[in-house]
Amino acid sequence: MNIKDIHNCYGCGLCATACNRKIIEIRLNPDGFYEPHITDDASCTNCGVCTDVCAYLHDDLSLTSPQISGYAAWSKEPAVRRKCSSGGIGFELGRYLIGEGYKVCGVKYNVDNQRAEHYIATTVEELIPSIGSKYIQSYTVDGFKAINKKEKYLVTGTPCQIDSFRRYVQKFRVEDNFVLMDFFCHGVPSMWVWKKYLQMVEKTTGKATYVSWRNKFTGWHDSWAMSIDGERTGEKVNWHNSYNLLIKEKKGTYNSRLSQGDVFYKLFLGDYCCNPACQKECKYKYRASSADIRIGDLWGKTYKDNEDGVSAAVAFTPKGNEILKSLNCTLVEHPFDTVAEGQMKKNCGKAYLTTVAMKLLHFSHEVNANVWRSLFIVEKLLRLPKRIFNKIKRTISK
Ligand SMILES: Cc1cc2nc3c(=O)[nH]c(=O)nc-3n(C[C@H](O)[C@H](O)[C@H](O)COP(=O)(O)OP(=O)(O)OC[C@H]3O[C@@H](n4cnc5c(N)ncnc54)[C@H](O)[C@@H]3O)c2cc1C
Known part of the structure; x- marks a missing residue:
């Protein structure tokens, strides 16, 4: 019990x-x-x-009989679109609902605790730190506990957080007060990856004072990029005050992109250190959700030449659909499979060298980038026979 x-x-x-x-x-x-x-x-x-x-x-989801409508979406305000991870639908949703008398429970990065945390925003200014994905598991408890169940809230989070959250508001019979938003979710990496990565970066920047996981300096399709300011970064800017500021690379900021071999992204997206629950127990891939609205990046053929960013927006309930149509966003309706093209249909996997990577995270005091790079090379070699086999199989089946 x-x-x-x-x-x-x-x-x-x-x-x-x-x-x-x-x-x-x-x-x-x-x-x-x-x-x-x-x-x-x-x-x-x-x-x-x-x-x-x-x-x-629970094996079943808390939202039964979803009614699915899919859209490509982007904010009509260029500065919002530039700053957000994809098209800015997450921020526009919060902004609209604040105007309708809601509060927003979203996620910001806390530089002192070195973690992503749920918090409550009651104004558009307070909503700004929730902009942008933080690709680590968020600590929810303080934010969720601060919710007054008698008031109206937009609650955002990973699909599993939102599925539990719907169970919670159903249990206390206050579901109507809530709009729930999740996103297409890869899975979350171990917090030790994040802590080790920060340790490495802070050697040059000093203690981190600002962290961003995505930027479109070189376009949306190359936007997997870490930008970290630290105590030693020259120009000090309070990024959280405005979404207009982060429009070009700033001198002194640590910048590192996946396309240049960024270690954090390689470990996260290479599935070296995903939560075992995400690998084995995730039941929220593709069209499975308990949210009113799901958002994500609309990767895929339809918008492959767009470099400003396009959000995938899926409504699972009539309430979600009505809200999407009211946002300060351009909406283009598409079949779900077009909106979700490029999203994972299966759970994240496990790299051959997951055990080695986890051991390195556990036991060594500090892991240098060259050690990780060697690990990535060995992994690539181990994957080679399977890649060749699959290529031959594809050629034969053509
Ligand atoms: C761990 C993780 C895995 C993801 N995997 C995918 C994926 O496989 N495919 C895909 O298309 N998109 C994925 N996303 C979502 C994607 O990165 C963007 O959030 C999405 O494209 C919406 O972008 P936006 O510009 O509209 O909004 P943004 O401004 O990016 O809005 C972000 C929203 O997500 C919330 N949020 C941010 N970080 C977290 C966190 N750590 N935990 C819970 N909530 C958070 C914020 O409160 C905000 O509401 C993932 C996000 C996270 C955090």
Whole structure:
């Protein structure tokens, strides 16, 4: 009747949010993923609320009979589109709903705690730090606990966080107060990857004061790029005050792109260190969601020449569809398969050298970029026979 024996779960934090005895904490496990812990077993009344709201423990999704409408979308405001990861639909959704009397529970990066965290924005200015994807697992508990269930909120998060969140608002019969948004999700990397990466970068920048995971300096299709300012970065700018500022590369900022072999992105997107729950237990790929609205990058043939950024926007409920049509965005309706082209249909996998990568993250004090680069070369060699075999198979089947 409680989550005592749950380990390696999604780490969504809804059990800790819902527990009225306040005896559940969310902590990083030895592999660097969030999971729940009961701090005072004797005080547990076995009420079952924590297990009821837990998406990890249920096979079915909390949203039944979705009605799907798919769109390509982008903000009508060029500065918003430039700053956001894809077309800026995430920000426009928050901005519109704030105007309609909602509050927004989104994710910002906390430089002091070195982690992504859910928080509440009540004004458009407060919404700005939620712009842009932070490709690490967010710590949800403080943000979720700050929600007043009697008020109206937009809640954004990974699909598993949102599935648990819908269970939570269904349990407390307040579903109508909430609009829920998730995104097409690759999976989340271990927090140890992030901490080791920061350690490496901070040697040049000093303690990080600003972090951004995506930028379109060289176009949207090459926008997997880390930009990090630190104490030693010359010009000090409060980036969070305006979305107009980050429009060109700034001197002194650490800039590193996936296309140039960025170590964080190689480890994350190469599946060296994905959460085992994302690999084995994710039930939210492609069209499976419990959100009202799902967003993402509209990769794929239709917008392959667009370098400003196009968001994929999918409504799963009539409420979500109505809201999408009201945003300050250009919307172009497409079949779902066009909107979701390029998205993963299966869960993230495991690299051949995952175990080695995780050991390096565990045991060494500091991991130098050259060690990671050697690991990537060995992985590439190990993958070679399979790639050749698949190429031959494709040629024969043609
Ligand atoms: C871990 C992760 C994996 C992703 N995988 C994919 C993928 O496989 N395919 C794809 O198309 N898109 C993926 N995305 C989403 C994508 O990066 C963009 O968020 C999306 O294209 C929307 O961009 P935007 O410009 O409209 O909004 P943005 O301004 O980028 O809006 C970002 C929204 O996401 C929320 N958010 C940011 N970071 C986190 C986080 N760590 N946890 C929870 N919520 C967060 C913010 O609160 C905000 O509402 C992923 C995002 C994350 C965080």
